[in-house]
Amino acid sequence: MSVTRTVRAAAALAAVTALALTGCSRGSASDTASAKGSGKKTATLIMSTLNNPFFVSVGNGAKSQAAKSGVKLSVQNANNSDSTALNLATTAVSKQVGALIIDPVSSTSATASVKQANGAGIPVMAFDRKPEGGKLSSFIGYDAIQAGRNAADALAKSLGEKGTIVEIQGLLGTNVAQDRSKGFEEEIAKYPKIKTVAKQAADFDRAKALDVMTNILQAHPDIDGVYAANDEMAMGALAALKSRHLAGKVKLVGNDGIADALAAIQAGTMYATNAESPYALGQKVISLTGQVLDGKKVSASETLQGKLVTKATVKEYAQYLVGIGDSADVPAALR
Numbered sequence: 001m002s003v004t005r006t007v008r009a010a011a012a013l014a015a016v017t018a019l020a021l022t023g024c025s026r027g028s029a030s031d032t033a034s035a036k037g038s039g040k041k042t043a044t045l046i047m048s049t050l051n052n053p054f055f056v057s058v059g060n061g062a063k064s065q066a067a068k069s070g071v072k073l074s075v076q077n078a079n080n081s082d083s084t085a086l087n088l089a090t091t092a093v094s095k096q097v098g099a100l101i102i103d104p105v106s107s108t109s110a111t112a113s114v115k116q117a118n119g120a121g122i123p124v125m126a127f128d129r130k131p132e133g134g135k136l137s138s139f140i141g142y143d144a145i146q147a148g149r150n151a152a153d154a155l156a157k158s159l160g161e162k163g164t165i166v167e168i169q170g171l172l173g174t175n176v177a178q179d180r181s182k183g184f185e186e187e188i189a190k191y192p193k194i195k196t197v198a199k200q201a202a203d204f205d206r207a208k209a210l211d212v213m214t215n216i217l218q219a220h221p222d223i224d225g226v227y228a229a230n231d232e233m234a235m236g237a238l239a240a241l242k243s244r245h246l247a248g249k250v251k252l253v254g255n256d257g258i259a260d261a262l263a264a265i266q267a268g269t270m271y272a273t274n275a276e277s278p279y280a281l282g283q284k285v286i287s288l289t290g291q292v293l294d295g296k297k298v299s300a301s302e303t304l305q306g307k308l309v310t311k312a313t314v315k316e317y318a319q320y321l322v323g324i325g326d327s328a329d330v331p332a333a334l335r
Helices: 003-022 029-033 053-069 082-094 110-119 144-158 175-188 206-219 231-243 259-267 278-293 314-323
Strands: 042-047 072-077 099-102 124-127 138-142 163-169 194-201 225-228 251-256 272-275 301-304 307-310
Touching: 042 053, 042 082, 042 278, 053 072, 053 231, 053 278, 072 082, 082 099, 082 110, 099 110, 099 278, 110 124, 124 278, 138 144, 138 278, 144 175, 144 225, 144 251, 144 272, 144 307, 163 175, 163 206, 163 231, 175 194, 194 206, 206 231, 225 231, 231 251, 231 259, 251 259, 259 272, 259 307, 259 314, 278 301, 307 314
Parallel strands: 042 072, 042 099, 099 124, 124 138, 138 301, 163 194, 163 225, 225 251, 251 272
Antiparallel strands: 272 307
């Protein structure tokens, strides 16, 4: 089934479920907008997936901070399924959890989950991908447009501001993928001697990126650089480049700063990544959730900034991760 048909189906299911819950709500949407604490220090965190190292690290950071903040946290895995995410949210709402925290599978389908919680007077936090509708207590995410710009400048620098490149996009049903692509394309356009010869989505997935990059290399064997909207796709692209003995020769830039990418940068097979610590993101999400549960006001949005990491700065970034308690995301060679 295509991504479009999946999202439409999930949206239809969401509409039915939201209507069914209206009669049993225990508060109004305006109650949620005020972000008043329920007094219950419990939270359910619904992850879009736990098959991606980035989101595993987010979960680890969230659990670490929950222990410090006194929040009883349940982490659930939607397995990249809109309907599963909706079902998990429905269960959390029915149990009257203190706060619902979501990382949407898609920005459109997540609206139903937010509105369910709104109707029950449960504060909702969202991170990384922003739902299109409903009322949030706060949204926390990295500056995706700036991430794309940083990647474009890094790739241009690595190429001496000339050459042919490929862009591998993320899951285009999410604001993150759209914004990372927007930032990259706007910034790379400032380098007239760089030409994008192929642009294709691989849904933030390593295996899909391997297939996409393999096919692109058949049509464009002489490319000079690759931008992948996340490091999982960068690793897929790197595998394809290695199969043609092009690793290190074709400049590769990613986004996220996962351990595999840091190791590749240290080894010289990847040029750079715009590192956005998922562990720090998880910590921030739970820190704000704890404040909401305590009845405190928080800002409607929190924008975090990534750090461009190259071989010259990879050890410094590794030390930063260790310092915040995230040694698990640091390759052994950099500890």
